Amino acid sequence: MSATLAPRVVVVSRRSELDELLARHGTRAAAAWYLRERGRDLAEVVDRHDALQEALTTVGAAVPADWRRGAVDRDDLPRFLFGPEDVVVAVGPDGLVANVAKYLDRQPVIGVDPEPGRNAGVLVRFTAGQLAGLLPAVAAGAATTRGRAMVRAALDDGQELVGLNEVYVGHASHQSARYLLTVGDGGRARRERHSSSGVVIGSGTGATGWCASIARDRPGAPRPPAPEEEALCWYVREAWPSPVTGVSLTAGRIVGADRLELVAESDGLVAFADGLEADRLALSWGQRLTVDVAPRRLALVEP
Numbered sequence: 001m002s003a004t005l006a007p008r009v010v011v012v013s014r015r016s017e018l019d020e021l022l023a024r025h026g027t028r029a030a031a032a033w034y035l036r037e038r039g040r041d042l043a044e045v046v047d048r049h050d051a052l053q054e055a056l057t058t059v060g061a062a063v064p065a066d067w068r069r070g071a072v073d074r075d076d077l078p079r080f081l082f083g084p085e086d087v088v089v090a091v092g093p094d095g096l097v098a099n100v101a102k103y104l105d106r107q108p109v110i111g112v113d114p115e116p117g118r119n120a121g122v123l124v125r126f127t128a129g130q131l132a133g134l135l136p137a138v139a140a141g142a143a144t145t146r147g148r149a150m151v152r153a154a155l156d157d158g159q160e161l162v163g164l165n166e167v168y169v170g171h172a173s174h175q176s177a178r179y180l181l182t183v184g185d186g187g188r189a190r191r192e193r194h195s196s197s198g199v200v201i202g203s204g205t206g207a208t209g210w211c212a213s214i215a216r217d218r219p220g221a222p223r224p225p226a227p228e229e230e231a232l233c234w235y236v237r238e239a240w241p242s243p244v245t246g247v248s249l250t251a252g253r254i255v256g257a258d259r260l261e262l263v264a265e266s267d268g269l270v271a272f273a274d275g276l277e278a279d280r281l282a283l284s285w286g287q288r289l290t291v292d293v294a295p296r297r298l299a300l301v302e303p
Contacts, residue, residue, distance in 0.1 A: 005085055007139045008068035011059055012090045012100045015073065018049035048115065055091050055114035058128035062135060074099050078279045082107060087138050089131065090124065097123035098205070098274040101150065101164035101298045108138050108145055110301045122208060125303050138301055147297035148227045149203045153271045156288040159281050163273025164298055165206030167291060169283075170198020171268050176240065178266040181249060183234075185257045192249040193265070194239050201234040201260060201291045203227070205298075206274075211235065215251075222253045230293050231255040259292040 015023075021031040032042040063069055072080040074096060082088070082104055090096045091112045100109065111124035112131065126134065137143040153167045154160035161167070171177040174197055181199070182191040202211035207224030214235045215221040225231035236250035254260055264283040271289055272280035283289055 006067050008070055008083060008086050009063045009135065010070040010072060010080075010082065010086050010088050011056065012072055012074065012077070012088060012092075012096060013052070013056060014075075014092050014096060014099075016045075016049040016052050018045045021045065052091070052114045055112060055128040059089055059091055059112060059131055062128070062132035064135065067135075067139075077103055078276075087135065091128070092124070093119045094121070094123040095165075095275070097298075097300070098164040099276060101148075102162045102273050102276075102279075104298065105296055106299055108143070108299045108301050110134065110138065120208075123205070123300065125301070134301070144302045145299045146228060146302050148205050148300055149225070149230055149232075149297060150294035151201055151203050151206070151232055151273070151291060152294035153201075153273070153281065153289055153291045155271075155281055155283070156290075161271065161273050161279070161281055162294045162296070163206075164203060165209050165274045166200050166202035166211055167271055167273045168198055168200055169262055169269065169271045169289060169291070170196070170237070171266070172270045173268070174198065176266075177269050178245070178264075179269065180263040180265060181236070182261040182263075183249065183252055183254070183258065185259065190249055192246040193244060194236060194247075194249075195242065195245040196239040196250075197237040199234060199236050199260070199262065201232055201254070203232055203293075204229050207233060218251060221251050225253070225255075232260075232291070232293060234260055234291075254292060259290055262289045262291070263287070264289070 025031045086107045088109045097111045112126050113119050113124035150162050150164050151167050152162050176195050178195050180193050204225040204227040224233045232254040239247040239250050241247045264287050267285050269283040270280045
């Protein structure tokens with residue numbers, strides 16, 4: 001941390017289901033009717049909203065009075081500028097940590113679970129009540145922090161994005177995408193032309209999410225990497241066999257100098273990370289996208 005500039009705690013959160021219902025229906029009465037017609041009770045939604053607000057209040061009270069503060073909603077992350085002295089506190093489900101990770105570069109991240117027992121707790125490892133004792137250690141660089149590998153996708157025009165869980169490459173509407181896939185390094189490279197519903201390339205952290213659901217239906221799928229391992233796993237979704245497209249090169253691992261390369265052979269292809277479809281790269285016909293292990297890692301604070 002800077003010797004002259006006080007740390008800034010940036011709290012990242014997302015709108016609760018109640019907030020989204022009110023934005024759509026206007027009043028609690030209208031939201032309650034909408035849920036009741038679908039066999040749900042507004043009380044459950046209110047309880048979850050209150051739990052999030054209570055956690056955010058506790059987190060705010062834990063920040064030292066002489067530190068700077070910032071707050072950002074998940075939807076505004078692509079427009080928010082993080083500083084090198086920031087301590088990032090993500091209050092929400094595990095996926096919120098993945099959402100913010102792609103916008104960071106070595107800033108420590110503390111995942112706070114507002115509903116212990118409801119979330120898996122893979123990335124949100126703390127309760128709001130633990131934050132007051134944790135922040136000084138994080139700012140001093142004395143907290144336990146583990147670097148988690150991330151995945152990078154780079155276009156041949158210099159644009160790139162980074163994800164903690166996975167990168168999806170395919171058609172924007174998830175219909176058939178046509179491309180030439182190459183994996184490997186130099187003389188060991190293998191390639192195949194595909195028509196599929198896209199390719200998912202995940203890290204060890206993402207191996208418990210989308211990649212896990214794909215691998216579950218793939219007998220003999222490669223072993224997923226560990227969260228800290230400099231390796232990725234990748235899967236082609238629903239490859240279609242035809243006289244000009246194959247189905248033999250549809251899963252594997254990326255390790256060391258290996259990389260996955262995709263050349264678009266249809267328009268409308270995109271690449272986005274960790275489910276943030278609005279923040280994406282667009283591939284036109286003939287463009288080349290390279291996916292490999294990102295040069296930076298997420299600094300996740302651990303208990």
